[in-house]
Amino acid sequence: MTKKLKKAGFGLVLVAIVIGAGYASTRFRQTKAPFTAHTIVYRATHYDESENVIETDTIVRQVSADGTWRHTIIRQDGSVTHTGGKLAGPLTDRQTDAASPRHLGHAYYEDRQKAPSWISSELQDFLMFTALRSDGSKQSKIEAIDISTP
Amino acid sequence: MKARLRILLLMVGLVIAFTAGRTLGTECSYHQTSCTYRVGGCYPGPGSCDLHGGGICYTEYGVCCTGGGADSSTFCAPSCDGSGGGPACNN
Numbered sequence: 001m002t003k004k005l006k007k008a009g010f011g012l013v014l015v016a017i018v019i020g021a022g023y024a025s026t027r028f029r030q031t032k033a034p035f036t037a038h039t040i041v042y043r044a045t046h047y048d049e050s051e052n053v054i055e056t057d058t059i060v061r062q063v064s065a066d067g068t069w070r071h072t073i074i075r076q077d078g079s080v081t082h083t084g085g086k087l088a089g090p091l092t093d094r095q096t097d098a099a100s101p102r103h104l105g106h107a108y109y110e111d112r113q114k115a116p117s118w119i120s121s122e123l124q125d126f127l128m129f130t131a132l133r134s135d136g137s138k139q140s141k142i143e144a145i146d147i148s149t150p
Numbered sequence: 151m152k153a154r155l156r157i158l159l160l161m162v163g164l165v166i167a168f169t170a171g172r173t174l175g176t177e178c179s180y181h182q183t184s185c186t187y188r189v190g191g192c193y194p195g196p197g198s199c200d201l202h203g204g205g206i207c208y209t210e211y212g213v214c215c216t217g218g219g220a221d222s223s224t225f226c227a228p229s230c231d232g233s234g235g236g237p238a239c240n241n
Binding site: 044049054055057061069071073075081083084086087088089090091092111113114115117119126129131132133134139140142 | 224
């Protein structure tokens with residue numbers, strides 16, 4: 001009888017240990033955040049068809065570690081609008097190295113295949129982007145003027 | 151009296167034409183992206199959306215899914231949540 005009780009007790013302890021280990025592995029597992037949280041302040045310049053500047057705005061872009069992004073846009077006339085969304089995944093798998101150019105302390109690669117852009121692999125974000133019209137003329141340009149990470 | 155009325159009508163016509171020209175001139179410059187892209191973000195521009203059903207003229211930008219490069223699209227919409235870019239971009 002005592003032997004049976006001992007066996008049952010041992011079994012219970014074993015089950016408790018396994019449950020505890022499972023709980024701990026889930027609760028304390030270190031998961032790497034997919035994105036580096038950061039804030040970029042862009043100067044946004046808009047051009048007419050003749051590429052004359054028609055408006056200059058300020059965009060404050062906040063990106064969270066989960067990829068959520070929020071833009072606060074301060075228009076030239078003082079009005080404020082917001083846009084926001086969530087990054088579906090990393091923007092790029094291209095890497096930068098020690099020889100890469102830097103802007104505001106962040107390495108980037110330049111891409112001119114379609115719209116001219118500077119992209120930071122570390123931040124998974126644009127440091128500069130130029131939107132073109134269908135005829136190839138410059139429509140707008142956003143350029144980072146300040147970058148901060150928490 | 152008739153001459154004055156003619157001049158007045160002409161002036162009104164000119165004002166309407168000028169206003170229409172201005173509206174057309176600052177109309178949102180639509181742009182279709184040349185690739186399916188991973189959306190990075192979007193921002194509003196100065197173009198008017200009067201001829202496109204209202205809303206705000208947004209430019210949405212991102213990195214092309216395949217072949218490299220970055221591109222954007224410009225459109226009129228009530229808001230922009232970065233859900234554009236097409237469904238074919240598998241991460």
